[in-house]
Amino acid sequence: MAKNNLTTVTDFILMGFTDYPGLESLLFLVFLNFYLVTLLGNVGMIILIQLDVQLHTPMYFFLSHLSLLDACYSSVITPQILATLATGKTIISYGQCAAQFFFFTICAGTECFLLGVMAYDRYIAVSNPLLYxxxxxPRICWSLVVGAYVCGISGAILRTTCSFTLSFCDNNQIDFFFCDLPPLLKLACGDTTNTEIIVIFFGNFVILANAVVILISYLLIIKAVLRMKSSGGRAKSFSTWASHLTAVALFFGTLSFMYLRSGSSKSPEEDKAVSVFYTVVIPMLNPLIYSLRNKDVKAAFERVTGRFQVFQNM
Structure with a gap:
């Protein structure tokens, strides 16, 4: 678009992985496989939790919602990556860009709050097992989950409204593979200081506040575990929250690296690599993290598959 005309942008061009023009086909297959594994793992986890009565506990109730968020999270981003890799670059309308950003922010924000809820749940399970x-x-569990969704949606409305009331003119090429906040702010014309303060402060507050809740919960968990007299009890308690701690470390570690660094220390290549990790890789890993080391999930899978085999033999 001509720089002198200041024409208002009506669509954006996602440049994708322009640094790797010879690897589009390979990357397309890699991301396609990641996406299929993500859907299979997360949808499978939801179905397994619904079918097996022994998994109808608060822990797995929250885990089913985490799987739902991961499936939606990946579905908002990965198809766009595949389209960009298939064509080299993708034209996306202003409205589609805003919608993608909105739903991506809902999923990311809600997952932050849900991981905090899950940390609190693990603390209650370890410190007060008899009253767990x-x-x-169920009423408390639903209240916590609804609260996480309300906070995620509210944050998404605020961030999307602030971001897309900015003026975009002249340059409409987003040097990224989806509509995320940092590359969008680079394209805005005019003063973006107030918007950046509101949007970035709120985003950082969500990350840091939930990280503090999780940290306090795990410090209390460690304190409770160390008080246990039985080494077997300590090992069993550790196994109940080790998977969640792994998922938390991966998710918040990459989010912090992406959004809590100063602008001067960022590079587009690093941002793309980190964004791929938390938007594509982590949603794929979470079902594996919660199932491979979890005896309850393995036993439930055997019971469900056993029932299907009996049904087929009838």
Whole structure:
């Protein structure tokens, strides 16, 4: 677009992985496989939790919602990556860009709050095992999950409204593979200081506040575990929250690296690599993290598959 005309942008061009023009076909296959594994793992986890009565506990109730968010999270981003890799670059309308950013922000924000809820759940399970089902009754569980979604949606409305009330003119090429905040701010014309303060402060607050809640929960968990007299009890308690701690470290570690660094220390190549990790890789890894080391999930899978085999033999 001509720089002197200041024409208002009506669509954007996602440049994708322009640094690797000879690897589009290979990257397309890699991301396609990642996406299929992500859907299979997360949807499979949701179905397994619904079918097996022994998994109808608060922990797996929250895990089913984490799987739902990961499946949606990946579906908002990965098809766009595949389209960009298939064509080299993708034209996306202003409205589609805003919608992608909105739903991506809902999933990311809600997952932050849900991981905080899951840390609190693990603390209650370890510190008060006899009162666990009373303290985390269905009404409390639903209230916590609905609260996580409300906070995620509210944050998405605020961030999307602030971001897309900016003026975009002249340059419409986003040096990224989806509509994320940092590359969008680079294209905005006019003063973006107030918007950046509001949007970045709120985003950082969500990350840091939930990280603090999780950190406090795990410090209390460690304190409770160390008080246990039985080494077997300590090992069993550790196994109940080790998977969640792994998922938290991966998710918050990459989000912090992406959004809490100063602008001077960022590079487009690093941003793309980190964004691929938390938008594509982590949603694929979470079902594996929660199933490979989890005896309850393995036993539930055997029971469900066993019932299907019996049904087929009838």
């Amino acid at each position: 089902t009373v303290a985390m009754n």
